[in-house]
Amino acid sequence: xxxxxxxxxxxVGGIYALLSTGYALxxxxxxxxxxxxxxxxxxxxxxxxxxxxAAKLPFVASxxxxxxxxxxxxxxxEKFFYRHIRNNNSPTMFxxxxxxxxxxxxxxxxxxxxxPKFKYFPQILPFESxxxxxxxxxxxxxxxxxxxLAAIVLLDVLIYHTKFGLGIRGCASDSVTAELLGxxxxxxxLIVFLLAGGLAGCAGVLLGMKYTVYPxxxxxxxxxxxxxxxxxxxxxxxxxxxxxxxxxxxxxxSAYVSSGLRDLFTFGLLIAILLIRPEGLLGKSVExxx
Amino acid sequence: xxxxxxxxxxxxxxxxxxxxxxSILTGFTRLFSFGNAGFMAIGAYASAILTKxxxxxxxxxxxxxxxxxxxxxxxxGRLTLRLKxxxxxxxxxxxxxxxxVALDYAYKYTGGPRGYSNIPHYTNVYLAIAIxxxxxxxxxxxxxxxxxxxxxxxxxxxxxxxxVGVDTAKYKLLSFVMSALYAGCAGVLFAHFLRFINPTMFNxxxxxEWVITVVxxxxxxxxxxxxASAILTxxxxxxxxxxxxxxLLYGIAVVFIIMLRPNGLMGYREISSYFPRRLCPQAAPxxxx
Numbered sequence: 001x002x003x004x005x006x007x008x009x010x011x012v013g014g015i016y017a018l019l020s021t022g023y024a025l026x027x028x029x030x031x032x033x034x035x036x037x038x039x040x041x042x043x044x045x046x047x048x049x050x051x052x053x054a055a056k057l058p059f060v061a062s063x064x065x066x067x068x069x070x071x072x073x074x075x076x077x078e079k080f081f082y083r084h085i086r087n088n089n090s091p092t093m094f095x096x097x098x099x100x101x102x103x104x105x106x107x108x109x110x111x112x113x114x115x116p117k118f119k120y121f122p123q124i125l126p127f128e129s130x131x132x133x134x135x136x137x138x139x140x141x142x143x144x145x146x147x148x149l150a151a152i153v154l155l156d157v158l159i160y161h162t163k164f165g166l167g168i169r170g171c172a173s174d175s176v177t178a179e180l181l182g183x184x185x186x187x188x189x190l191i192v193f194l195l196a197g198g199l200a201g202c203a204g205v206l207l208g209m210k211y212t213v214y215p216x217x218x219x220x221x222x223x224x225x226x227x228x229x230x231x232x233x234x235x236x237x238x239x240x241x242x243x244x245x246x247x248x249x250x251x252x253x254s255a256y257v258s259s260g261l262r263d264l265f266t267f268g269l270l271i272a273i274l275l276i277r278p279e280g281l282l283g284k285s286v287e288x289x290x
Numbered sequence: 291x292x293x294x295x296x297x298x299x300x301x302x303x304x305x306x307x308x309x310x311x312x313s314i315l316t317g318f319t320r321l322f323s324f325g326n327a328g329f330m331a332i333g334a335y336a337s338a339i340l341t342k343x344x345x346x347x348x349x350x351x352x353x354x355x356x357x358x359x360x361x362x363x364x365x366x367g368r369l370t371l372r373l374k375x376x377x378x379x380x381x382x383x384x385x386x387x388x389x390x391v392a393l394d395y396a397y398k399y400t401g402g403p404r405g406y407s408n409i410p411h412y413t414n415v416y417l418a419i420a421i422x423x424x425x426x427x428x429x430x431x432x433x434x435x436x437x438x439x440x441x442x443x444x445x446x447x448x449x450x451x452x453x454v455g456v457d458t459a460k461y462k463l464l465s466f467v468m469s470a471l472y473a474g475c476a477g478v479l480f481a482h483f484l485r486f487i488n489p490t491m492f493n494x495x496x497x498x499e500w501v502i503t504v505v506x507x508x509x510x511x512x513x514x515x516x517x518a519s520a521i522l523t524x525x526x527x528x529x530x531x532x533x534x535x536x537x538l539l540y541g542i543a544v545v546f547i548i549m550l551r552p553n554g555l556m557g558y559r560e561i562s563s564y565f566p567r568r569l570c571p572q573a574a575p576x577x578x579x
Binding site for chain 2: 081090091229260263264
């Protein structure tokens with residue numbers, strides 16, 4: 001029973017990790033929380049589900065399309081909106097407000113264009129579970145764990161073991177100095193948005209397969225944001241760690257305490273971490289320095 | 291006045307009171323909260339339960355409900371206002387969602403997801419307008435007082451404000467508690483007007499709508515916020531066919547206002563600053579530019 005809940009937790013945590021790393025990447029570069037991130041995931045899920053239902057594409061093609069589409073939307077957000085606001089020398093709060101506006105826009109655009117009804121993926125993977133060392137494991141859970149782990153490992157290698165990742169980390173630690181040393185900061189920001197968008201699209205498709213696809217699917221990303229605060233805002237490894245911990249906590253709470261109180265526990269954890277260790281598990285100091 | 295007109299006027303007043311609170315918080319202190327609907331929920335449920343279960347008159351239940359909302363804000367603010375803005379935002383958001391979950395869970399007292407009905411009908415159009423006027427005068431005097439100037443100093447340059455001796459944590463907390471009191475007051479009016487409340491009425495979208503209203507009206511203009519809340523409440527009533535597109539248009543409006551005219555329709559000005567000085571001798575001095 002416990003092992004089964006852990007598998008569930010890992011599969012939810014993997015999806016959260018795909019989203020929370022996106023928050024961490026963008027926060028580490030631009031210092032703001034991208035509130036439209038969940039909506040990018042939601043749009044990705046819609047692209048996939050529509051291409052499967054309406055265009056009858058094979059699942060792999062629709063997954064690829066969703067990743068590309070979400071990455072593109074994320075890129076558009078940066079190139080046409082956030083960059084403009086940064087160039088105005090506006091306070092970072094304006095970026096957050098703009099992101100909130102974008103999130104409202106996308107959510108309602110889907111309501112107007114596609115309608116508020118739930119959409120389902122046709123059955124792609126068998127629903128039945130198989131016995132594995134005495135526990136029942138759902139095929140979908142295994143699929144989502146494998147996909148998210150693969151994406152996370154790839155991301156970690158990319159950020160911490162390549163020259164490109166060094167560039168990103170350079171921009172994150174001090175964008176002015178990085179620019180002086182010949183790093184094209186704006187290009188790295190664009191690439192980071194592409195990357196975060198692709199990960200969000202992947203998370204959106206997995207969420208859509210696990211549950212259903214609906215306009216406020218993006219609200220799930222709140223949990224991912226909490227995970228990234230929990231792990232330390234701006235820290236990618238912290239975000240991954242936080243996401244898995246929150247995923248496991250949530251499944252354990254809904255299995256052993258009450259599914260109605262699940263969110264209360266998650267937010268309680270957030271308050272607790274802000275009280276005890278506001279910089280998160282792996283983060284830097286966050287006392288207000290302006 | 292027909293019942294419908296009265297209803298619309300009351301809704302405008304309810305929204306305007308809550309938006310005034312968000313204007314003090316977001317427009318004048320530049321703190322961004324997604325949890326104000328939670329304070330509205332506290333106000334609405336507290337007053338509804340006090341009047342219906344315990345037979346309190348509105349004159350007692352309203353201050354009590356506002357007090358509860360203020361206490362909640364004080365606790366949240368004490369925990370998070372010394373941290374960066376993002377942490378404050380996510381905690382207020384989490385708080386708003388927690389209130390909703392808690393109201394669902396405490397169904398014995400609140401009716402849970404099915405809502406709380408048969409609340410005594412106390413809010414009429416005159417009371418709503420009177421409270422809005424009082425709320426506006428209080429907010430205006432607050433903003434023009436020493437406290438208001440401290441808040442604006444924090445908005446413009448927090449480090450500089452701290453350097454000249456403004457206790458930033460204290461004043462941010464004060465601004466947050468003020469906004470919670472306003473939200474609680476709006477909640478009381480709302481509960482005794484609709485006579486039925488349920489937790490989903492006070493969700494994240496409600497809080498977001500208020501922030502959107504303040505952004506459109508002008509970050510740093512009380513009268514702009516009032517005008518914007520009246521327009522944004524009336525528009526969907528007038529153009530019924532547009533109701534579906536309402537939130538979509540709000541979202542687009544916010545994005546473009548933040549990009550192109552970041553101070554909103556009114557900027558840092560109040561309506562009174564457009565009148566000649568002689569007619570309006572106490573017009574607010576320009577705070578910037």
